[in-house]
Amino acid sequence: xxxxxxxxxxxxxxxxxxxxxxxxxxxxxxxxxxxxxxxxxxxxxxxxxxxxxxxxxxxxxxxxxxxxxxxxxxxxxxxxxxxxxxxxxxxxxxxxxxxxxxxxxxxxxxxxxxxxxxxxxxxxxxxxxxxxxxxxxxxxxxxxxxxxxxxxxxxxxxxxxxxxxxxxxxxxxxxxxxxxxxxxxxxxxxxxxxxxxxxxxxxxxxxxxxxxxxxxxxxxxxxxxxxxxxxxxxxxxxxxxxxxxxxxxxxxxxxxxxxxxxxxxxxxxxxxxxxxxxxxxxxxxxxxxxxxxxxxxxxxxxxxxxxxxxxxxxxxxxxxxxxxxxxxxxxxxxxxxxxxxxxxxxxxxxxxxxxxxxxxxxxxxxxxxxxxx
Amino acid sequence: xxxxxxxxxxxxxxxxxxxxxxxxxxxxxxxxxxxxxxxxxxxxxxxxxxxxxxxxxxxxxxxxxxxxxxxxxxxxxxxxxxxxxxxxxxxxxxxxxxxxxxxxxxxxxxxxxxxxxxxxxxxxxxxxxxxxxxxxxxxxxxxxxxxxxxxxxxxxxxxxxxxxxxxxxxxxxxxxxxxxxxxxxxxxxxx
Numbered sequence: 001x002x003x004x005x006x007x008x009x010x011x012x013x014x015x016x017x018x019x020x021x022x023x024x025x026x027x028x029x030x031x032x033x034x035x036x037x038x039x040x041x042x043x044x045x046x047x048x049x050x051x052x053x054x055x056x057x058x059x060x061x062x063x064x065x066x067x068x069x070x071x072x073x074x075x076x077x078x079x080x081x082x083x084x085x086x087x088x089x090x091x092x093x094x095x096x097x098x099x100x101x102x103x104x105x106x107x108x109x110x111x112x113x114x115x116x117x118x119x120x121x122x123x124x125x126x127x128x129x130x131x132x133x134x135x136x137x138x139x140x141x142x143x144x145x146x147x148x149x150x151x152x153x154x155x156x157x158x159x160x161x162x163x164x165x166x167x168x169x170x171x172x173x174x175x176x177x178x179x180x181x182x183x184x185x186x187x188x189x190x191x192x193x194x195x196x197x198x199x200x201x202x203x204x205x206x207x208x209x210x211x212x213x214x215x216x217x218x219x220x221x222x223x224x225x226x227x228x229x230x231x232x233x234x235x236x237x238x239x240x241x242x243x244x245x246x247x248x249x250x251x252x253x254x255x256x257x258x259x260x261x262x263x264x265x266x267x268x269x270x271x272x273x274x275x276x277x278x279x280x281x282x283x284x285x286x287x288x289x290x291x292x293x294x295x296x297x298x299x300x301x302x303x304x305x306x307x308x309x310x311x312x313x314x315x316x317x318x319x320x321x322x323x324x325x326x327x328x329x330x331x332x333x334x335x336x337x338x339x340x341x342x343x344x345x346x347x348x349x350x351x352x353x354x355x356x357x358x359x360x361x362x363x364x365x366x367x368x369x370x371x372x373x
Numbered sequence: 374x375x376x377x378x379x380x381x382x383x384x385x386x387x388x389x390x391x392x393x394x395x396x397x398x399x400x401x402x403x404x405x406x407x408x409x410x411x412x413x414x415x416x417x418x419x420x421x422x423x424x425x426x427x428x429x430x431x432x433x434x435x436x437x438x439x440x441x442x443x444x445x446x447x448x449x450x451x452x453x454x455x456x457x458x459x460x461x462x463x464x465x466x467x468x469x470x471x472x473x474x475x476x477x478x479x480x481x482x483x484x485x486x487x488x489x490x491x492x493x494x495x496x497x498x499x500x501x502x503x504x505x506x507x508x509x510x511x512x513x514x515x516x517x518x519x520x521x522x523x524x525x526x527x528x529x530x531x532x533x534x535x536x537x538x539x540x541x542x543x544x545x546x547x548x549x550x551x552x553x554x555x556x557x558x559x560x561x562x563x564x
Contacts, residue, residue, distance in 0.1 A: 048560070061409045064413075
């Protein structure tokens, strides 16, 4: 194997995993920009990499625990035989009823099933400098995604977090000891297991408190308010000013210092990315392009800024880059030019024979009220 | 990115080990709830069968209980358990090597997902052919290269965490990872 071929594999490994020193990352960017063939190769390998998924062989942890209990001669690993009273008086905070086992818990069917399973008692929220973020400030674990990346994190209580692109999740080493506290920036979908310990999400000074539910939190840098869309269960959202309870099917918009607005909406639109779709409903073009850019690692440039102010609706399937670009071209009536990660949108000429390149495809369509589900 | 690494719960785990030494069987339960699933997946990378992998992990927890009095774990409990699981898994496959071959074909560790390739020109049939070749390419990697590749890809483990688990250097993890990627590049190029 030649040196150059080794270096190529090193670079693409760094491209796929995000590992490497800053110098290596910089060198990788240069290499990707040097020759369109380099980027194309990296993307083709990434497409294969993305399609490798774990087999769905379920691991039944409860059954394993029962067998271990039988082997060591106790009736259960979740209750103490010598001290049954204390385990009744104070149920183990770790004994969550539903440790999520399926790796694909976020698919539609499973999310649907969770609606039935999830029961929630709530709800307190803490003001700006509330005490419960000590957990976050102790030595912590940080997960971050860049544009075009997403991640799934299983917390020690079995709760799962899906991280959207350009997002960060942080939690302390003592997670699960007294509280279950995490902080998030960007966007994340939470599927929280039921347990006696409240689960608290910080985003900026907004706080979301739950016991077991699933919901989507979005607060990117530059967003004026945090958006919390509740899919199942019920959560409490608080900021410096006050606290509101948000039931399933509602969306809370919480700015840092003023009111929290709760509106009826379709939380499944906010969390559609978990199912591999991006849904926009009456969304400013600027916002839509920022979101699409984040997911596909594109930097959209508008030749005519008037377009940015329009409101549009659309559904895109994640992973279908070309179809998404062609749908955007049709939706905005623009020509699309792609140079590396820069995508320039130019208004189409009025003449009917113009606009070569991207054409309309059935896959994406303007959203109508019924489509929003 | 993905499941947290070995050091995320050091403090809590130290407390659990202390409780284990005091014969608190619930501490064993909490450790299993936290780690059994991921340990099973790690074992499965070696034994390539879910039932065997579960047996391996159960045995490690039983043995942890029997040795609780003299437990001395310095560092991450997850890495400690992970290494025990790997050792046990490796000795298991030595025992079962004959049967193993037959099962290899039956139960692959991973499946190729339903997502459509970004390159939309590819006909469905062609996509399936590439899937087969990718699967074959990964399955025929050297065992350690394959294990490192899948720990990273399927379990999202960071390089230092993989290195700790396998008892090799981070440099080795990196170069083995590149070897796996080299194979993917070759498949893409041939396609």
